[in-house]
Amino acid sequence: MSEETMLSILTGPVGALALCLFAIYFVARWVATHVPIWVDRHLKQIDKMIDSHNNDREMYKETLGTLTVSLKDLGKEVDVIKDDVKEIKQAVKTVTKGQ
Secondary structure (H helix, E strand, O other), X not given: OOXXXXXXXXXXXXXXXXXXXXXXXXXHHHHHHHHHHHHHHHHHHHHHHHHHHHHHHHHHHHHHHHHHHHHHHHHHHHHHHHHHHHHHHHHHHHHHHHO
16 A cells, blocks of 8 residues: 555544544543443432431421320320310309309
8 A cells, every 4th residue: 555545544633533443442441441330329329318318207206206206195184174164154153152
């Protein structure tokens, strides 16, 4: 091959094709080494969010249980107060009728 033909091949479509193939190879290699790291980092963040959500859910359950017990106790106290008010009301009626 003459120098002119070799120069034409290197600077023409064949050279461009070779350059593109090398570029694709190196970009693919770079992507293959970096993307799995990014994906793992992203998945770890998602796992942390899920763990945090589960912890929040457990705390919510505990708080809801405590609130339920408190409401039951409050309900019992209100029932006692209702009974006391009924007794007072009855006593007032009795006293006012007797006068």
